[in-house]
Structure formats: structure tokens, C-alpha cells
Amino acid sequence: MSRLATTTLRPMSRAVSERPALDGPVLVVGAGLIGGSVAMALSRAGIEVFITDVDRRAAHVASSRGAGSEEAPDPDRVRLVVVATPPDHLGSEIIAALETYPRAVVTDVGSVKAQAWAEVAGSRADARRYVGGHPMAGSERSGPMASAPDLFEGRAWAVVRRDDCNAAAVASVRALVEACGATVVEMAADDHDTAVARVSHLPHLVAVLAAGSLADAPRNHLALSGQGVRDVTRVAAGDPELWRQIVLANAEALTLLLTQVRDGIDDLVESLGTGDGERLEKILRAGVAGTEAIPGKHGGATRLFATVNVSIPDEPGALARLFADAGEAGVNIEDLRIDHDPGRAFGLVEIDVAERRAESLIDALRARNWSVHR
Amino acid sequence: MSRLATTTLRPMSRAVSERPALDGPVLVVGAGLIGGSVAMALSRAGIEVFITDVDRRAAHVASSRGAGSEEAPDPDRVRLVVVATPPDHLGSEIIAALETYPRAVVTDVGSVKAQAWAEVAGSRADARRYVGGHPMAGSERSGPMASAPDLFEGRAWAVVRRDDCNAAAVASVRALVEACGATVVEMAADDHDTAVARVSHLPHLVAVLAAGSLADAPRNHLALSGQGVRDVTRVAAGDPELWRQIVLANAEALTLLLTQVRDGIDDLVESLGTGDGERLEKILRAGVAGTEAIPGKHGGATRLFATVNVSIPDEPGALARLFADAGEAGVNIEDLRIDHDPGRAFGLVEIDVAERRAESLIDALRARNWSVHR
Numbered sequence: 031m032s033r034l035a036t037t038t039l040r041p042m043s044r045a046v047s048e049r050p051a052l053d054g055p056v057l058v059v060g061a062g063l064i065g066g067s068v069a070m071a072l073s074r075a076g077i078e079v080f081i082t083d084v085d086r087r088a089a090h091v092a093s094s095r096g097a098g099s100e101e102a103p104d105p106d107r108v109r110l111v112v113v114a115t116p117p118d119h120l121g122s123e124i125i126a127a128l129e130t131y132p133r134a135v136v137t138d139v140g141s142v143k144a145q146a147w148a149e150v151a152g153s154r155a156d157a158r159r160y161v162g163g164h165p166m167a168g169s170e171r172s173g174p175m176a177s178a179p180d181l182f183e184g185r186a187w188a189v190v191r192r193d194d195c196n197a198a199a200v201a202s203v204r205a206l207v208e209a210c211g212a213t214v215v216e217m218a219a220d221d222h223d224t225a226v227a228r229v230s231h232l233p234h235l236v237a238v239l240a241a242g243s244l245a246d247a248p249r250n251h252l253a254l255s256g257q258g259v260r261d262v263t264r265v266a267a268g269d270p271e272l273w274r275q276i277v278l279a280n281a282e283a284l285t286l287l288l289t290q291v292r293d294g295i296d297d298l299v300e301s302l303g304t305g306d307g308e309r310l311e312k313i314l315r316a317g318v319a320g321t322e323a324i325p326g327k328h329g330g331a332t333r334l335f336a337t338v339n340v341s342i343p344d345e346p347g348a349l350a351r352l353f354a355d356a357g358e359a360g361v362n363i364e365d366l367r368i369d370h371d372p373g374r375a376f377g378l379v380e381i382d383v384a385e386r387r388a389e390s391l392i393d394a395l396r397a398r399n400w401s402v403h404r
Numbered sequence: 405m406s407r408l409a410t411t412t413l414r415p416m417s418r419a420v421s422e423r424p425a426l427d428g429p430v431l432v433v434g435a436g437l438i439g440g441s442v443a444m445a446l447s448r449a450g451i452e453v454f455i456t457d458v459d460r461r462a463a464h465v466a467s468s469r470g471a472g473s474e475e476a477p478d479p480d481r482v483r484l485v486v487v488a489t490p491p492d493h494l495g496s497e498i499i500a501a502l503e504t505y506p507r508a509v510v511t512d513v514g515s516v517k518a519q520a521w522a523e524v525a526g527s528r529a530d531a532r533r534y535v536g537g538h539p540m541a542g543s544e545r546s547g548p549m550a551s552a553p554d555l556f557e558g559r560a561w562a563v564v565r566r567d568d569c570n571a572a573a574v575a576s577v578r579a580l581v582e583a584c585g586a587t588v589v590e591m592a593a594d595d596h597d598t599a600v601a602r603v604s605h606l607p608h609l610v611a612v613l614a615a616g617s618l619a620d621a622p623r624n625h626l627a628l629s630g631q632g633v634r635d636v637t638r639v640a641a642g643d644p645e646l647w648r649q650i651v652l653a654n655a656e657a658l659t660l661l662l663t664q665v666r667d668g669i670d671d672l673v674e675s676l677g678t679g680d681g682e683r684l685e686k687i688l689r690a691g692v693a694g695t696e697a698i699p700g701k702h703g704g705a706t707r708l709f710a711t712v713n714v715s716i717p718d719e720p721g722a723l724a725r726l727f728a729d730a731g732e733a734g735v736n737i738e739d740l741r742i743d744h745d746p747g748r749a750f751g752l753v754e755i756d757v758a759e760r761r762a763e764s765l766i767d768a769l770r771a772r773n774w775s776v777h778r
Contacts, residue, residue: 087742094723166630170695175739186628215627225625228617233636236614238687239668240607241694243661251599253589254560255698256540261635262607267695270688274681281676287617288676292669294613299662302655307648313612314644320615321544321641324629349468365549368461 052205053109054078057131059123061085061092063169064139065114066177069097071210074179080108092174105131110202112163113138117275121149128155135199137163137206141226142279143190143219161203162190162219164226165212170267180211187212190222227283231276234265235284236291241266335364336388338381341401352379352400359394361387426579427483428452431505433497435459435466437543438513439488440551443471445584448553454482466548479505484576486537487512491649495523502529509573511537511580515600516653517564517593535577536564536593538600539586544641554585561586564596601657605650608639609658610665615640709738710762712755715775726753726774733768735761 054077058069061083069081069092079098083089086100093100111127111134113120120140127136128150136159140146143162150157167185169176187207191200207214217225241263244252277284294313301309342348356363365382383391388404395402428451432443435457443455443466453472457463460474467474485501485508487494494514501510502524510533514520517536524531541559543550561581565574581588591599615637618626651658668687675683716722730737739756757765762778769776 090723091740091742094721094727096724164628166628168630168632173739175737185630188628215624217624221624222628225622225628228621228625229629229633232617233614233633235672236610237636238691238694239665239672240610241692242668242687242690243602243606243664244694244697245690247602247697248599250589250591250595251602252697252699254538254540254562254596254599255603256542256559258542258639259603259607260698261638262611263691263695263698264635265632266688266691268692270685270692273688274685277676277684278679278681281679285673285676288669288673290617291613292666292673294616295662295666295669298609298613299659299666302651302659302662305652305655307652310651311644311648313616314640314647316616316619317612317637317640318615318642318644320612320618321637323618323621323626324634324637325626347468349464350470353468363549365547366465368465 052077052209053202055080055103055108056098056110056112056206057082057103057108057127057134058098058112058114059083059127060114060116061088061097061174062114062116063172063174063176064165064167064181065112066092066095066097066174067167067179067181068112068114068139068165068206068210070095070177070179071182072206073098075209077209088174092177095174095177096179097174097177106133108134110134110206111136112206113140116272117142117145117279120146124150124160125153125155128153128157128159134159135196135202136160137203139163139165141230141276143222145279147190147192147219157192158194158196159199161195161199162188162222163203163207164188164190164222165207165210166230167212168268170264172269172272182207183211185212186215188222188225189214189216190219191216192219223280224283227280227287231280231284232287232291234268234273235277235288237263237266335382336385336404338383338388338391338395339403340379340381340395342377342379344377349379352395355395355398355400356381356391359391361391361394426451426583427576429454429477429482430472430484430486430580431456431477431482431501431508432472432486432488433457433501434488434490435462435471435548436488436490437546437548437550438539438541438555439486440466440469440471440548441541441553441555442486442488442513442539442580442584444469444551444553445556446580447472449583451583462548466551469548469551470553471548471551480507482508484508484580485510486580487514490646491516491519491653494520498524498534499527499529502527502531502533508533509570509576510534511577513537513539515604515650517596519653521564521566521593531566532568532570533573535569535573536562536596537577537581538562538564538596539581539584540604541586542642544638546643546646556581557585559586560589562596562599563588563590564593565590566593597654598657601654601661605654605658606661606665608642608647609651609662611637611640709756710759710778712757712762712765712769713777714753714755714769716751716753718751723753726769729769729772729774730755730765733765735765735768 056072056079058065058081061081069079073079073096080103081089081092081098089100108131111131113123115123117140150160165182165187167181189203204214361383363381367380369378392402430446430453432439432455435455443453447453447470454477455463455466455472463474482505485505487497489497491514524534539556539561541555563577578588735757737755741754743752766776
């Protein structure tokens with residue numbers, strides 16, 4: 031079960047050689063969007079994959095799209111089982127997998143963890159071989175036709191462990207995450223459920239309410255829909271049956287957050303009623319702070335900018351020439367401040383550019399006789 | 405002022421020749437995101453543009469980025485004024501423009517209309533030369549560095565008129581919209597404000613509340629942020645000072661909608677408390693219906709699919725071969741249903757593809773000996 035075991039006789043691809051080895055065969059239980067995508071990602075990485083589903087047609091479609099074999103594997107050979115069923119069946123499927131595949135590590139991709147953990151812990155199954163997982167990727171589409179092997183590239187994937195988890199099992203699930211191109215975020219089960227209530231389930235419900243108010247809107251009103259409303263409501267197109275199970279499984283954490291949003295609405299309604307602009311702006315500023323708190327896509331900080339300072343003569347066309355020179359150097363100017371009133375002989379322009387492009391911009395502008403410093 | 409007037413001595417570009425003629429010079433008042441983008445779009449289309457701003461540096465930056473001249477135009481030559489100032493100054497700037505530019509049509513790009521209309525109607529200015537406008541495009545960024553000439557391509561742009569509007573003025577504003585690459589949606593002022601409360605301002609406030617709950621979340625919780633929460637909250641990064649003005653100007657319509665969302669939250673909290681899955685699913689289904697009500701980007705219906713039926717033999721690899729053949733034909737399969745249990749000799753597969761690709765898929769599959777019909 032150790033990820034250190036040498037694997038042989040397995041087709042090697044570039045992707046595999048760059049990432050930690052994951053031992054196969056892997057069995058994926060559930061051929062929906064997520065299960066199908068995991069199976070496709072692992073198959074593409076050269077790992078032996080089996081895929082199964084209570085709906086044999088779903089498994090057949092997934093298999094035909096490159097998600098591995100739909101045959102039943104030899105139970106003693108399976109090294110890792112990925113349970114990718116809807117939340118209502120998560121606990122029982124994890125327990126069944128632990129019992130059916132005695133040498134396998136078992137993980138899952140469920141959106142809520144505490145309930146499944148409790149079921150596994152309360153069973154006779156060997157819970158030390160179970161490590162929870164939750165890839166933070168999805169789509170408003172569902173089913174094996176929506177699956178894609180690159181669904182998890184650059185996404186976060188929660189690995190949810192307890193102290194008594196087998197260390198080799200944790201290593202195996204980490205290797206699964208990395209083989210799928212995602213980034214491991216280790217968490218405890220309770221902490222995970224509170225986190226996803228806030229970063230996934232609450233945004234989903236809020237999008238559902240905003241979208242719900244469009245359902246009976248006049249057609250000419252809807253004709254004014256721009257990118258904003260499309261982005262805000264996109265996730266609300268997700269499968270209602272799946273989301274019913276998710277939000278019910280995380281009811282406690284969600285109720286608390288929904289109550290806070292209701293307080294926020296009361297605050298907005300009162301501010302609008304009294305015309306209290308300061309209070310409104312405070313609420314709007316908290317929203318801006320929230321968007322800034324979301325880290326960059328790869329789990330790191332938001333994109334960093336560097337400031338480059340350029341002295342420019344106050345003459346017609348000077349700033350336009352600066353834009354043209356920066357453009358020719360292939361550097362995108364993200365923002366800009368001018369530190370003087372036009373009218374003086376020289377002014378200082380502060381240019382914000384992507385951190386890693388700053389040096390080449392400075393070189394390019396100096397070569398064109400601009401006076402530049404950081 | 406008529407759009408039918410022949411214009412001469414104006415640089416012609418391809419874009420101009422394809423679109424209805426707009427008479428210049430055009431003066432854009434306000435060099436922020438929207439004003440700068442309008443000015444850049446018109447300049448690119450070969451129309452003579454002047455741009456001004458109370459902050460001369462903003463006008464200078466916009467002008468240097470290709471948004472026209474920052475010089476003051478001859479008031480008698482100006483044919484169209486586009487007022488692109490924040491909502492609080494909209495009415496007074498429209499009135500000032502009607503008075504300062506006696507031969508010009510005046511329009512604006514404000515998010516809320518009723519208040520500005522009332523101010524204009526209550527003034528001594530010639531209100532027949534004013535036609536409201538509202539492009540349904542924006543960005544979470546602001547200022548002239550965020551402007552782009554293609555910001556309005558394919559977007560809706562409300563043209564808000566009253567019965568006493570000069571017909572030539574309406575034609576002129578329609579020509580402006582088309583010169584910017586957007587689609588005209590004509591509406592009355594009250595109707596416009598109710599519409600944008602629903603498709604723009606409410607989604608914005610809902611995004612603000614969802615984002616606000618992230619501001620003080622633990623760092624490791626935020627590490628689980630996926631694309632969903634980014635999309636739901638993106639617009640909440642918008643300028644708080646601008647949005648304060650917008651929501652206050654549309655307070656009445658927004659209060660009604662916010663109250664409905666509050667009822668929706670009460671509904672959710674009760675359903676979670678009693679574990680009422682059916683009631684939850686009903687709310688979730690209304691959200692799905694809302695996303696389906698939003699028309700396609702260009703104001704038309706959502707993308708249409710056609711179903712193509714293929715008989716496939718029940719033998720290993722038949723479905724995989726079908727996927728490979730469709731892929732070689734360059735047709736993307738959007739969804740698929742299998743109408744039999746695997747185990748019978750033949751089955752029917754229903755394939756959904758983009759309407760306009762159906763015929764070429766049928767031809768390609770028949771050429772590869774598949775039995776196909778629509």
C-alpha cells in the first residue's frame with residue numbers, strides 16, 4: 031500500500047514521471063462528473079483504473095470516454111478506492127469498500143465529511159485505511175459526459191484525516207491528488223465542513239436565491255442581463271438533487287451563515303430606507319475585502335504587482351509614447367497614477383505591472399531613454 | 405443631427421463601414437471605465453472624439469490611451485454628448501450639456517434613470533434632445549486604465565426614451581450603441597430601473613453579502629475556494645462609492661427584491677431545520693429555472709442543441725469508436741443518453757450536439773458506416 035513501492039509494467043507518461051507515484055489499480059465508484067474526471071485523469075497518467083456505477087450505462091459511457099475499464103477488478107489487487115457517489119450514500123459506500131477491498135486505501139470526494147466519518151467510525155470496518163478527500167472543482171453540468179481529465183488542474187483538494195489514519199493511506203491519497211494535478215490542503219473533518227459551508231455551500235444558496243428572482247421576470251428585463259448576473263448565478267444551475275443532499279448534510283454550519291446573511295439584508299434594507307450612504311458603503315467595503323481575501327487560483331496569494339516609477343516631460347504625447355513603448359516591450363500596465371498636475375515641466379508616473387515583468391519593463395524603457403526607477 | 409447626413413473627410417475604418425453612421429464630433433464627459441471605453445470604441449471607429457473629466461489627469465490618461473482629444477471642443481460643432489459621470493451628478497451634468505452644446509444630442513450611461521429624467525424634465529433645458537442610455541457592461545476594475553474599446557461588443561445597451569424625445573436624437577443614440585458594437589434594447593425609464601434592480605443591482609448586493617462573509621474567514625478555509633465562489637463574488641469587488649450611489653438611486657425597487665430574498669432565506673433556514681428535502685429541492689429548482697431564463701449573450705435564446713440518434717452494436721469498444729468518430733468529425737458531443745440496458749444486441753444512443761453541427765455529424769457518421777437518424 032506504500033507509495034514507495036516500485037511499480038513496473040505500467041505505461042509511463044510524461045505526467046507520471048513528473049509527479050509522485052500512485053500505485054494502481056485504482057477503483058472509482060461512481061461515474062458522475064467527479065468520479066469520471068478522476069478516472070480519466072488517472073488513466074491519462076498511465077495508472078490502471080476500473081470504474082463502476084449503479085447505473086451500468088454511466089460506467090459504460092465513462093469507460094468509453096477513457097475513464098478505465100468497466101470490468102470488475104480482482105478485490106485483492108485493488109490498492110485505492112475512490113468513492114464518488116452522492117452524499118446520501120457516502121458512508122455506506124466507504125464502509126462497503128473497506129470491507130470488499132481488504133488491501134485498499136479508501137477515499138471519497140464528498141462535499142461534507144463529518145457525517146461520513148461518524149458512520150465509518152461506528153462500523154466494524156478498518157477505519158485506519160480511510161482518508162477523506164474533497165476536490166474543490168465542479169461544474170454546473172453533471173454526469174459522465176461532463177467529465178474531463180483536467181478538471182482538477184491547479185485546484186485545491188482537501189485531504190481530511192484523523193490521528194488514527196494509517197500514514198501510508200494518507201500518502202496514497204496525497205499521491206492521488208497530485209496525480210490529478212491538484213494541490214493538497216490537509217484539514218480535520220469538522221474544520222472542513224465549516225470551511226466549505228462558507229466558500230462553497232453558502233455562495234451556492236445565495237446564487238440560487240438571486241437566480242430564483244429571475245425565473246418569472248419579464249423577457250425584456252432579462253434582455254439586459256450582463257456578465258455580472260451570469261457569473262453570480264452560474265452555479266445555481268447545478269443538480270438540485272445533489273445539492274439538496276449536500277446542504278442537508280451541512281445544515282448546522284449553513285444555518286448559522288444564512289442567519290448572518292439575513293442580518294446583512296436587514297442592514298441593507300434599513301440603510302436604503304433611511305438613505306444612509308455611509309452605512310451602505312461600509313457593507314459594500316466588506317464585500318470588497320471578502321473578494322480580496324480569496325487567495326489566487328493555485329492556493330497562493332493574489333497576484334503581486336510591482337510599481338515602476340517613470341519621470342515624464344509635460345509635453346503633448348509623452349504619456350501616449352510611454353504606453354506605446356511599454357506595449358512594444360510586451361508588458362501590460364495594470365494600473366497607473368500620476369503624481370503631479372499637468373502643467374508642471376516634469377511629472378512622476380507610477381506604473382503597476384506584474385511583479386515578474388517589472389525588470390524587463392525597466393530595461394526596455396531605459397533603452398528608450400526614459401528616466402526610470404523602482 | 406440626422407444619422408442619415410453624409411459624413412465626409414472622416415477616416416474610414418472597416419468597423420465604420422459595416423455599421424450605421426454616427427455623426428461626430430462626440431464629447432464624452434467622464435474618463436472612468438465606461439466613458440473611457442466609449443471614447444476608445446468611437447475613436448477606433450474613426451469618429452472624432454473629445455474627452456473631459458473633472459480630474460484632468462484621468463482625461464489625460466484616457467486620451468493617451470486612444471480615447472480622443474483632451475482639448476475643449478467648439479460647443480457649436482459637438483453633435484453628441486455622452487455623460488459618463490457617477491450617478492449623483494448625472495442629472496446636473498445632462499442639463500449642463502444640453503445648455504452648453506445647443507446643437508448636440510445628449511445621452512448618458514447611468515445605471516438608474518428615473519431620477520435623472522425627473523431632474524432634466526424639471527429644468528429649463530431642451531429635454532427633447534436627451535435620450536437615456538445604459539450599456540450592460542462593466543468590470544470590477546474602474547478608471548481610465550481599465551477602459552477597453554471592445555468592452556461593449558455583443559452586450560445589451562438600454563436606450564431609454566420618452567414620447568417627446570426628438571426622433572433624430574433617438575436615431576443618433578442608437579447609432580452610438582451600434583458603433584460601440586452593442587445591441588439596442590429600448591425601454592421606458594421606470595421599466596429600465598425595475599429591470600436593472602433585478603438583473604444587476606440585486607445580484608451585486610447578494611454577491612457583496614456572500615463576499616462579506618469571507619472577509620474574516622480563517623486562511624485555511626479560504627484555501628478551499630474554487631471557481632464557484634470566485635464567480636459568485638467577483639462583482640462585489642466593484643467601487644463601493646459608485647455602488648452606494650447606484651443602489652441609493654434605485655432604493656425602492658431594490659428594497660422590494662431584497663425583502664423577497666430575505667423570505668427565501670427564511671424558507672431555506674426552516675427547510676434545513678426540519679430536514680425538509682422536498683422544500684429545499686423546490687427552492688434549488690427555482691434557481692435552475694432562473695439561470696435558464698437568462699438569454700444568450702447576444703440577447704437571443706440560450707444555445708440550441710439537436711439530437712442525433714445512432715444505433716450501436718452491443719460489443720466492446722462500440723461507444724468508444726463512436727466518440728472517436730465524432731471527435732474526428734470535429735463535432736463536440738454535449739450530452740448523451742443510452743436507451744437500452746447493455747446486454748442486448750443493439751442499442752440506441754441519443755447524442756446532443758450544437759444545432760448547426762448536426763448535419764455534418766450525421767454525414768460523417770454515415771460515411772463511417774454508423775446507422776444514424778435525427
